[in-house]
Amino acid sequence: MSIVVSGRVRFFVEGTERIASPGDVLHLPPHCWHGATMMDEEQVLMDIFTPVREDFLG
Template sequence: MTILRYEESGWEKLSDLIFRRHVHGSRVTIAQFKLLKGSVVKPHSHPHEQVSIVVNGRAKFVVGDETYIVNPGDVVHIPPNVMHGVEAIEDSLIVDVYSPVRDDWIRGDDKYLRS
């Protein structure tokens, strides 16, 4: 069993407005994203199924041809290989669950998140 204590691990700064902390299991990756107002995660796709849970704040998700304004408690499901992106309307905390494991992050192939 692994316990990641977020208060001890700190946040990885991906840009001036985007911060991440995550843990990999054998079949899933779970991440917290702190998206400050005005931050943009550029449109991208990946072979991982993604479920995003809005903990606080408001954000605009574009998934395929659809646009959603999400609020605390909302859940967004993003199927594998579907283009998607997000813009923070307010400072937001979003929990993402991915399956399978984000091996691209392990390799450092996450340039779309970095400035």
């Protein structure tokens, strides 16, 4: 799941494009093809994974 906190983001999920703005929430099904392009100079996204993505932890 991704939550747009600030800025605008163009998301691509399984061939569908969506522009997301602050407050928008996107659910990404497991193993789906997805990507994003940042549309503003600055943006903040909050990504939530379950189960935890150990490969994303520093």
